[in-house]
Amino acid sequence: MRISSNWLRIDLRGFIGRITRGRLQTRVLLRGIAAFVALVPISGISLGASDAVPQNLLRVLAWPGYADADVVKQFETRFHAKVQVTFVDSDETLWEQMHRGSPPAFDVLAANTAEIQRYTQHNLLAPLDVSKIPNTRLQLPMFRQRSTIGGIEHDGTVYAIPFTYSSMGLIYDRKQVPVEPRSMLELWNPQYRGRTLDFNSAQHNFSFAALALGYRDPFHLTPAQMRTVTHKLIELRRNLLTFYTLPEEATALFVEHHAAMMFGNYGTQQIELLRRAGVDVGYVIPDEGALAWLDCWAITRGARNRALALSWINYMLEPEVSGLLPQRQGLASTLGPASGHAADNGKHLFWIQPVEDIAQRESLWRRIVSGEPPERFPR
Numbered sequence: 001m002r003i004s005s006n007w008l009r010i011d012l013r014g015f016i017g018r019i020t021r022g023r024l025q026t027r028v029l030l031r032g033i034a035a036f037v038a039l040v041p042i043s044g045i046s047l048g049a050s051d052a053v054p055q056n057l058l059r060v061l062a063w064p065g066y067a068d069a070d071v072v073k074q075f076e077t078r079f080h081a082k083v084q085v086t087f088v089d090s091d092e093t094l095w096e097q098m099h100r101g102s103p104p105a106f107d108v109l110a111a112n113t114a115e116i117q118r119y120t121q122h123n124l125l126a127p128l129d130v131s132k133i134p135n136t137r138l139q140l141p142m143f144r145q146r147s148t149i150g151g152i153e154h155d156g157t158v159y160a161i162p163f164t165y166s167s168m169g170l171i172y173d174r175k176q177v178p179v180e181p182r183s184m185l186e187l188w189n190p191q192y193r194g195r196t197l198d199f200n201s202a203q204h205n206f207s208f209a210a211l212a213l214g215y216r217d218p219f220h221l222t223p224a225q226m227r228t229v230t231h232k233l234i235e236l237r238r239n240l241l242t243f244y245t246l247p248e249e250a251t252a253l254f255v256e257h258h259a260a261m262m263f264g265n266y267g268t269q270q271i272e273l274l275r276r277a278g279v280d281v282g283y284v285i286p287d288e289g290a291l292a293w294l295d296c297w298a299i300t301r302g303a304r305n306r307a308l309a310l311s312w313i314n315y316m317l318e319p320e321v322s323g324l325l326p327q328r329q330g331l332a333s334t335l336g337p338a339s340g341h342a343a344d345n346g347k348h349l350f351w352i353q354p355v356e357d358i359a360q361r362e363s364l365w366r367r368i369v370s371g372e373p374p375e376r377f378p379r
Contacts, residue, residue, distance in 0.1 A: 056081040058308050061097055061109035063088060063295065064246060065269065065329040066163070066316075075315050081308055089245040090201055091115055092362070098124055103302020108309040112293040113151035114203075114352045116160045119298070120151075126299045127157045132310045135317035136161060143334040150353060152296065160296035161313055162334045164325050166267030167349055168208065168291040170284045171274070176260040183286045184212040187263060188232075193239050197253055197262035200243035202365030203355055204265060204291060209233055211288050211350065218291070219353040227378055230364055234374045243369065251277055267292075272330025289348035 058081055060067055067085045076083055086106070088094045094111055095118075098104045104124060111119065119125050130136055136144060143162040146152040152160050170181055176195070177186075187196050198205065209229045210218035221229060241257055244250040247266040251273040254262065264270050264283065274281045297313040299306055315321060317335070325331040332338035355361060367377070 056305065056308065058083045058108065058305065058312055059106045060085045060312070061088065061094065061106040062086075063110055064248070065325075065331070066110050066295075068324070068328070071321055071324065075312065078315075079308065079311055083312075091203065092201070098300075101302075104300045105302075106300050107303040107305065108297060108299050108312050110163060110295050110297055111160075112295050112352055113149060113160070114293075114354050116296055116298055117151035117154075117354055120154045120159045124301055125159045126301050126303060126306065128159060128161065128299060128313075129310070130158055130161075132307075133161060133314045133317070135314045138317060138319065139334045140336065149294065150351070160298040161317070162294055162296050163316060163322075164329075164331045164333060165292065165294040165338075166269060166331050167285055168204065168267050168293065169264050170261060170286060170290075171254075171264040171270060172261040172282050172284070173254075173259065174280045174282050176258070177282075180282060181261070181284050181286070183288060184208055184263070184290075186261060188236060188239060190239070192260040194241055195258065195260040196239045196241060197250060197259050198236065198240055198243050199250075199263055199265035200245050200369065201265065202361040203358065204352070205233055205263075205365065206230075206361050207350075207352070207355070208263060208291055209236075211291070212286070214288065218350060220356045226360070226364075230368070230377055231374060231379065233365075233368050234377065237368065237371070247273055255279060268330040268332070270330075272328075285349070289350055291352055292349040293352050 056079075060083060062085060064087050067083070072083045072085060075081070086097065088097060091112070094109070094115065098106070098109070098119065116125070139162065143149070146158055146162075149162065152158060152162070170184055170186065172181055172186075176192075186192070187198070206221065206226075206229050207218040209232050210221060210225065213229065213232060215221065215225055215229075241259060242253065244253055244262075247270050250262065250266075250270055253259065254274060255277050262270075268283065271281060271283050297316060299309045299313075303309050319335060322333040322335050325333045364377075
């Protein structure tokens with residue numbers, strides 16, 4: 001990979017800090033690596049003495065595993081373009097990246113349907129001409145019926161194209177948990193204290209805890225339900241080893257600290273990573289059901305080259321490219337039915353939706369993660 005000095009933008013503060021032993025050391029190292037990867041283009045561009053930005057540059061905002069180096073290189077060669085990829089590790093980071101400039105400093109992005117709906121409402125996305133994305137004809141019927149998928153269309157206009165999906169189930173170590181768990185409530189089992197991991201996200205934690213408590217609409221909690229879920233998440237702190245953001249970070253923590261189970265925010269992608277790391281893990285969609293996400297490609301309102309962005313989305317739906325998702329990531333492709341641990345086995349999935357109050361959830365979550373005492377929270 002060739003990277004000129006003009007493109008090597010590293011925030012050194014992401015690498016500087018107190019490195020302590022144990023899990024903090026792992027998290028800081030991995031986050032430093034993530035920060036480096038997020039700020040360095042996958043394909044380096046040698047600009048020499050000139051600071052001019054190539055006209056055929058595509059700026060991509062995506063999750064790890066969606067734009068591997070060889071996939072990007074093939075696109076660059078075919079379309080005589082340069083691709084700059086920025087990776088994110090949470091919906092919150094994605095939102096922040098999209099608000100660092102006006103218009104956003106990206107041309108195309110991958111986000112789940114709940115976030116797509118949010119971005120559409122904030123006028124951050126451009127309408128899509130589906131006729132210029134012919135590979136959508138290769139998708140399963142359920143993904144071609146875009147009007148039935150919440151967040152894909154707005155006022156009859158298409159703003160996103162489905163790409164990949166996964167349930168967000170319970171991952172467990174078969175050696176430490178010999179009997180298959182039936183509920184997410186196992187994360188609270190004192191038998192596994194100090195051996196559980198959780199994803200660091202306000203929206204998803206409140207939602208999966210609500211499901212575990214039996215609430216049928218985990219995305220629109222009443223004030224009373226919000227108070228109950230908040231205290232349930234406070235209780236979860238006692239059992240947790242720590243929180244994770246990236247799937248690679250979760251794998252490293254799971255292996256290093258011999259974790260027993262975790263909430264699988266990235267779902268089947270994490271199963272693939274753990275099995276490659278030599279861990280005998282099982283994957284469960286709880287009896288109460290599980291959250292599920294559907295990630296889509298969309299074009300930003302400020303895209304410099306919309307034709308190239310459309311070509312990127314169409315390219316991502318080619319069978320050879322989309323087929324890499326189950327092979328490399330353990331994720332399901334929208335071109336064929338899910339199989340293996342990516343299948344839901346008939347269990348009920350709750351496709352994530354916009355929540356009742358994002359700001360409230362994030363505020364409460366920050367207080368929970370910081371270790372604020374339970375008595376400071378209303379009951």
